[in-house]
Amino acid sequence: METIKNRRSIRKYKSEEVQAELLNQLLETAARAQTMGNLQLYSVVVTRDEGMKERLAPAHFNQPMVKGAPVVLTFCADFNRTTQWCLNRKADPGYDNFLSFMNAASDALLLCQNFCNLAEEKGLGICYLGTTIYNAGQIIDILNLPRLVVPVATITVGWPDECPPQTDRLPLESFVHEESYHDYTPADIDRYYSPH
Ligand SMILES: Cc1cc2nc3c(=O)[nH]c(=O)nc-3n(C[C@H](O)[C@H](O)[C@H](O)COP(=O)(O)O)c2cc1C
Numbered sequence: 436m437e438t439i440k441n442r443r444s445i446r447k448y449k450s451e452e453v454q455a456e457l458l459n460q461l462l463e464t465a466a467r468a469q470t471m472g473n474l475q476l477y478s479v480v481v482t483r484d485e486g487m488k489e490r491l492a493p494a495h496f497n498q499p500m501v502k503g504a505p506v507v508l509t510f511c512a513d514f515n516r517t518t519q520w521c522l523n524r525k526a527d528p529g530y531d532n533f534l535s536f537m538n539a540a541s542d543a544l545l546l547c548q549n550f551c552n553l554a555e556e557k558g559l560g561i562c563y564l565g566t567t568i569y570n571a572g573q574i575i576d577i578l579n580l581p582r583l584v585v586p587v588a589t590i591t592v593g594w595p596d597e598c599p600p601q602t603d604r605l606p607l608e609s610f611v612h613e614e615s616y617h618d619y620t621p622a623d624i625d626r627y628y629s630p631h
Pocket residue numbers: 442443444445446498562563564565566601602
């Protein structure tokens with residue numbers, strides 16, 4: 436609990452490597468995450484190569500973390516592997532649709548967030564890059580992602596070289612609704628979004 440309570444996104448990293456053994460341990464443990472029908476509808480592309488980071492950077496609007504972090508991870512919703520499994524067994528997969536994409540995206544994001552929690556517990560710093568969704572097409576080309584594989588989250592990972600202040604959060608009552616949704620009055624909105 437304390438690790439999550441004290442966490443913040445880290446955008447500056449030491450030049451020290453993140454060992455492959457540690458990264459793989461974290462990914463393997465993260466994969467204990469819940470997954471739709473236990474199908475594990477995800478893939479993760481690990482980027483360490485400077486040339487690949489150079490190519491990815493513009494797709495992330497040249498946010499400095501891409502080239503500044505020792506590791507960049509791209510989490511992908513992946514129905515390609517499961518589809519191949521079905522086809523190889525002469526089954527009709529039928530996963531090329533929005534519902535399947537949402538299931539695969541959920542799996543990939545759960546894996547990603549599990550990884551983030553575990554990484555932060557080990558003292559690593561991470562930052563999500565929302566540019567992945569914005570420029571998914573470019574990232575698909577650069578990482579050579581096949582049909583039915585869509586990047587849904589990128590995180591930069593490294594040993595922290597900063598400790599920024601924690602950001603604010605909305606108060607609990609602003610986002611928890613007892614029994615049914617209670618819509619907001621203008622006064623509620625003002626109260627929740629004023630500094631506290
Ligand atoms: C889906 C998502 C996309 C994000 N995209 C970016 C981004 O492109 N660049 C960035 O610097 N931070 C990005 N962040 C980090 C948020 O800005 C950060 O989590 C938020 O401001 C709260 O700060 P904290 O993580 O330090 O608590 C993203 C976070 C999420 C969850």
